[in-house]
Amino acid sequence: MIPIYEYGQVPNSEIFARDNIASNVxxxxxxxxxxxxxxxxxxxxxxxxxxxxxxxxxxxxxxxxxxxxxxxxxxxxxxxxxxxxxxxxxxxxxxxxxxxxxxxxxxxxxxxxxxxxxxxxxxxxxxxxxxxxxxxxxxxxxxxxxxxxxxxxxxxxxxxxxxxxxxxxxxxxxxxxxxxxxxxxxxxxxxxxxxxxxxxxxxxxxxxxxxxxxxxxxxxxxxxDMIAGPSEILVVADGTCNAKVVAADMLSQAEHDKMASAVLVTDSGELAKAVQAELERQIPLLPRSEIARASIDNNGKIIVAENLDAAIDIANEIAPEHLELCVDAPFDYLDRVRCAGSIFLGKNCPEALGDYFAGPNHTLPTSGTAKFSSALSVDDFVVKSQFTYYTADALAKIGEQVAYFARKEGLDAHANSITVRLEEKKQ
Amino acid sequence: MIPIYEYGQVPNSEIFARDNIASNVxxxxxxxxxxxxxxxxxxxxxxxxxxxxxxxxxxxxxxxxxxxxxxxxxxxxxxxxxxxxxxxxxxxxxxxxxxxxxxxxxxxxxxxxxxxxxxxxxxxxxxxxxxxxxxxxxxxxxxxxxxxxxxxxxxxxxxxxxxxxxxxxxxxxxxxxxxxxxxxxxxxxxxxxxxxxxxxxxxxxxxxxxxxxxxxxxxxxxxxDMIAGPSEILVVADGTCNAKVVAADMLSQAEHDKMASAVLVTDSGELAKAVQAELERQIPLLPRSEIARASIDNNGKIIVAENLDAAIDIANEIAPEHLELCVDAPFDYLDRVRCAGSIFLGKNCPEALGDYFAGPNHTLPTSGTAKFSSALSVDDFVVKSQFTYYTADALAKIGEQVAYFARKEGLDAHANSITVRLEEKKQ
Structure with missing residues (x-):
């Protein structure tokens, strides 16, 4: 059965299962x-x-x-x-x-x-x-x-x-x-x-x-592109959420892989217990119940936080691959969410919608790397080539300064490449 | 002395010195x-x-x-x-x-x-x-x-x-x-x-x-950010270029490091010889002449190409860190240049201008990685968080299709996370 913790009881670094199985290949x-x-x-x-x-x-x-x-x-x-x-x-x-x-x-x-x-x-x-x-x-x-x-x-x-x-x-x-x-x-x-x-x-x-x-x-x-780690979902849900729906969302992640992590953070102790019970009810009904069972029992967690802001702070700290904000006015919190691969807003937006259909990419940073990397995007398929053009007059105007800078760094040949042009121009 | 080759005589993969010194640290x-x-x-x-x-x-x-x-x-x-x-x-x-x-x-x-x-x-x-x-x-x-x-x-x-x-x-x-x-x-x-x-x-x-x-x-x-390899410059120069200037540009790269590569590709056999002689004249005058000498002798090359298009094709194949287009109408070729970390256009634009002053970044992809990576930029300091929001009605409209897609991939819990919402809505 999925364990329920108080806020702060589990260190942020241990909320998701992050040890990859060592490969012997x-x-x-x-x-x-x-x-x-x-x-x-x-x-x-x-x-x-x-x-x-x-x-x-x-x-x-x-x-x-x-x-x-x-x-x-x-x-x-x-x-x-x-x-x-x-x-x-x-x-x-x-x-x-x-x-x-x-x-x-x-x-x-x-x-x-x-x-x-x-x-x-x-x-x-x-x-x-x-x-x-x-x-x-x-x-x-x-x-x-x-x-x-x-x-x-x-x-x-x-x-x-x-x-x-x-x-x-x-x-x-x-x-x-x-x-x-x-x-x-x-x-x-x-x-x-x-x-x-x-x-x-x-x-x-x-x-x-x-x-x-x-x-x-x-x-x-x-x-x-990336070497992806096990899949993760963090569901932030308020007390008005339907436990059946929240449990179903958690299981959509848990069925992927025994190493997958599904975590709920809620401000409602009541919802925490209801979701715990719902998971027990739903797991045996799944075709991939063995995988979901292992994922939920080993890596699943429910954390009861004081309020939704604290719940979102946890999300920012652990930078989940998928973040669901199952709350009534999700756009109110959009500025507060900083680090998540993909964010699912509101109660009608299961992660599966993004996996297949909505439009944003489903190839996402895992293992906390959403702090410094992003979903696959068009950017991953282009290079940016810078270019610089100066006329002889434009170079003459600032050439001495640039050569001075180069000499300050001890690179005289760099300075020469500018002064030789200034000299040639004078002649 | 720097060797002069015909176009095609050196395989593109060997134009730049690309073996990093193994580190024993x-x-x-x-x-x-x-x-x-x-x-x-x-x-x-x-x-x-x-x-x-x-x-x-x-x-x-x-x-x-x-x-x-x-x-x-x-x-x-x-x-x-x-x-x-x-x-x-x-x-x-x-x-x-x-x-x-x-x-x-x-x-x-x-x-x-x-x-x-x-x-x-x-x-x-x-x-x-x-x-x-x-x-x-x-x-x-x-x-x-x-x-x-x-x-x-x-x-x-x-x-x-x-x-x-x-x-x-x-x-x-x-x-x-x-x-x-x-x-x-x-x-x-x-x-x-x-x-x-x-x-x-x-x-x-x-x-x-x-x-x-x-x-x-x-x-x-x-x-x-990156682990940079030895620095590289490829100068493409037409026959009207001043050999003194071209040699100075090559040496601005060669003075960095004995492993640095400075390569000239030109359509003029005459310029090739003149630059070869100029390098010999200029190297002994440099404070860092020992480094420049080693770089030019071991890794420097001059390649005589049939025309400028062929020269630029070499650049695209080897994707240099720095590319100088020392020609009269450099913008005519801007579309043809595909792979270079930073491009310096025209005869008045030594690489040193970009190293210190012009504005584009000088932290650049080396070792041919300009084919798939870019200069350091603002992009390297942001993450992109996607978000998705659906109303209950919007989900109802396409929910069955998405659930069908999920089941086609054998992921029933994914499908459930949608159908459970559709059922709750009906009630």
């Missing part, structure tokens, strides 16, 4: 990376046969296979995917940035040019857990950023096919090319390039321990 | 981190005595010491610092972002709130190389972002004092508190917090191998 992944770097496609095919039981000649998904996939998915689901994609697009369009220029001094032009990252790789897990929502969330911001080459990799089934729902989502999201390869070998292929797979500049997307380790190992050679 | 840094985590200020004072020969009671710089520093710095230099700070501020103000809201469906409000990172630590190297320019470049974007607590750490001299130029720059830049502690111990203090040093959310700023290793080790617990 480092050596295996290093070997896979080396093989793919050395032998390219040949290694990709061997690993795909070994791990996915698929014997493939051609790794790339064809247009015909995509048509087939659309025919195989229920039309109403295709429609939901399209509507979700539209909402995600509307939200992320607002993140698009303009290049800017500063031209307010004679002969001086400064600016910042926004350029899409040229080649992006997207990892999509396969097997039983097919997450088309993640395909939409990771692809759409990249295409809005203008990335000209967005390449998806995903493991095939033993029949050599990719889950049709994944293919449909990829097409709707605007993915440019899709390859049937998964695991550490897919990450390696994207990082090094092979005969078939293009070498990319950045790899995004979730995966199992092998994929996460491979992303870690290629980080630096290419950029990666 | 890992173990020493781990020990320092553990000591500071366990013993706080006591450890900071011990290490400061051991490494900096300063025996300090109070680690924090006082207002009186800052006044003293301003009195000790030449007034004309204070004026240059102020002017550089004003330019940096003007440029970075343009990077400030607004929160946004999307409210275009009945009962639905989505948004993204920009929040400054609450506590930022800035490392500033001490000793012989005092870089007030870096203090300005790293601090001003943080203050424009609105970070309420910007804390600087820098090692004191044996007299227990900080270089006055550093203190003056810090004050001009708006740094909130300054502490006399450097090395891995300072990074540890900021990452863990001590009795005196606040624990911060993010650490920025350059440092020696110990500082870089310490930043690597605390990464994840706190955010860091």
């Amino acid at each position: 480092e050596g295996a992944v290093t070997e896979i990376l080396a093989q793919v770097a050395a032998r390219g496609d040949e290694a990709l095919r061997e690993y795909t046969l070994r791990f996915d039981k698929a014997d493939l000649t051609d790794l790339e998904v064809t247009e015909a296979e995509i048509d087939e996939a659309f025919a195989a998915v229920e039309p109403e689901f295709v429609e939901i995917l399209r509507q979700a994609a539209a909402n995600i697009r509307t939200f992320h369009e607002k993140q698009r940035r303009n290049s800017f220029v500063v031209a307010d001094q004679p002969g001086v032009v400064l600016g910042q040019k926004i350029v899409p990252i040229q080649k992006v790789g997207l990892y999509v897990p396969g097997g039983t857990a097919a997450y088309p929502s993640t395909v939409l969330m990771d692809s759409i911001p990249a295409k809005i950023a203008g990335c000209p080459q967005l390449v998806m990799v995903t493991p095939p089934g033993a029949d050599g096919k990719v889950n049709p729902v994944i293919l449909a989502a990829a097409k709707i999201a605007g993915v440019d090319r899709i390859f049937k390869v998964g695991g550490a070998q897919a990450v390696a292929g994207l990082a090094f390039g092979t005969e078939t797979l293009p070498k990319v500049d950045k790899i995004v997307g979730p995966g199992n321990a092998y994929v996460a380790e491979a992303k870690k190992q290629v980080f630096g050679r290419v950029a990666i | 890992e173990g020493a840094v781990t020990e320092i981190l553990a000591q500071v985590a366990a013993r706080g200020d006591e450890a900071l004072r011990e290490y400061t005595l051991r490494f900096d020969k300063a025996d300090l009671t109070d680690l924090e710089v006082t207002e009186a010491e800052i006044d003293e520093a301003f009195a000790a710095v030449e007034p004309e230099f204070v004026e240059i610092l102020r002017q550089a700070a004003a330019n940096i501020r003007t440029f970075h103000e343009k990077q400030r972002r607004n929160s946004f809201v999307v409210a275009d469906q009945p009962g639905v409000v989505l948004g993204q709130k920009i929040v400054p990172i609450q506590k930022v630590g800035l490392y500033v190297p001490g000793g012989t190389a005092a870089y007030p320019s870096t203090v300005l470049m790293d601090s001003i974007p943080a203050k424009i972002a609105g970070c309420p607590q910007l804390v600087m750490v820098t090692p004191p001299g044996a007299d227990g004092k900080v270089n006055p130029v550093i203190l003056a720059a810090a004050k001009i830049a708006g740094v909130d508190r300054i502490f006399k502690v450097g090395g891995a111990q300072a990074v540890a203090g900021l990452a863990f917090g001590t009795e005196t040093l606040p624990k911060v959310d993010k650490i920025v700023g350059p440092g020696n191998a110990y500082v870089a290793e310490a930043k690597k080790q605390v990464f994840g617990r706190v955010a860091i």
Whole structure:
């Protein structure tokens, strides 16, 4: 049963379960990376046969296979995917940035040019857990950023096919090319390039321990989005909330993973007890009850705070991945909330709405990193190139000062690069 | 002497020297981190005595010491610092972002709130190389972002004092508190917090191998800006350029560090030879000629390309930290340049102008990472918190679809969190 604590009884640093299970896959992944770097496609095919039981000649998904996939998915689901994609697009369009220029001094032009990252790789897990929502969330911001080459990799089934729902989502999201390869070998292929797979500049997307380790190992050679920790929800609820609803929200997080954390902070001791009882009632009814049970019993907590401000202070301190503010006037508190990956306002806004449909991204900072990092966004798919232009006259005006500055830092060659121009101009 | 190559003779991946010298400081840094985590200020004072020969009671710089520093710095230099700070501020103000809201469906409000990172630590190297320019470049974007607590750490001299130029720059830049502690111990203090040093959310700023290793080790617990590799310049110059000027620009990079790379790509064989000769003439005249000699001889290259477009293609492939376009109509090529940390346009714009004065940031991506990362900017000091609000009616309208989506992904508790609300609404 979920424990109930008084405010302050649990140190903030211990409210969420934050110890990741140590991965013992480092050596295996290093070997896979080396093989793919050395032998390219040949290694990709061997690993795909070994791990996915698929014997493939051609790794790339064809247009015909995509048509087939659309025919195989229920039309109403295709429609939901399209509507979700539209909402995600509307939200992320607002993140698009303009290049800017500063031209307010004679002969001086400064600016910042926004350029899409040229080649992006997207990892999509396969097997039983097919997450088309993640395909939409990771692809759409990249295409809005203008990335000209967005390449998806995903493991095939033993029949050599990719889950049709994944293919449909990829097409709707605007993915440019899709390859049937998964695991550490897919990450390696994207990082090094092979005969078939293009070498990319950045790899995004979730995966199992092998994929996460491979992303870690290629980080630096290419950029990666993040290595996500276990999922977390913090529900702040006042005494007017329905315990059934609050418990259901907590369980939507708990069903993900035994390491997931679902925590309630409330100003009502009564609600605390009611939610505790509701969790016990609802857990056995879930298909994934074993996982939810472990998550709630090991990591779940209910904390009774003096008032809602104190509850929000806890949220700011622990910076949860998901924060629900289940209160009557949630906008009254919007200024007070500082650190959360995604905030769900009011009593009609379960986190699941954001996982699938509303528009904001569901790829979020975990493990307290919301204090210094943000949801995946269009920003993650662009670079900002600064530029500087001076005329000879503009340089002449301030050149001596800049050279003086350089000499003060002991860098005479820096100073020379300016004075040599001033001298040449005089002649 | 610098070698001259034909276009294509050197693989793009070998144009810049990119092997970092392996650091053997890992173990020493781990020990320092553990000591500071366990013993706080006591450890900071011990290490400061051991490494900096300063025996300090109070680690924090006082207002009186800052006044003293301003009195000790030449007034004309204070004026240059102020002017550089004003330019940096003007440029970075343009990077400030607004929160946004999307409210275009009945009962639905989505948004993204920009929040400054609450506590930022800035490392500033001490000793012989005092870089007030870096203090300005790293601090001003943080203050424009609105970070309420910007804390600087820098090692004191044996007299227990900080270089006055550093203190003056810090004050001009708006740094909130300054502490006399450097090395891995300072990074540890900021990452863990001590009795005196606040624990911060993010650490920025350059440092020696110990500082870089310490930043690597605390990464994840706190955010860091980057671990910079050796500095690089790629000069693209047409045949009308003055060889003296081009050579001076290359040497401004080469004097940094024996591992630094200065490369010229030109469409003129004549200029190639003239620059080769100019380098030989200028190197012996430099105070830091030994460093510049090593950098030019080991890592310098001149490449003769067919035309300027081909030269810019090389730049895009290797994504240099600094790119100079020393041509007559540089804006004609601005669209073609995709990947460079900072671009210097035209013949009157030496990189040094950007290092100190023009306004764009000088903390830049190295080692080809400009393909997927950018100059330090205001963005590095904010987090973006998404929020979502739905009314009960808005949820009712799309709830069944979202629940269907969740069940398609096998996550029934996600679906429940929506359907339980729909049922409660019906009652």
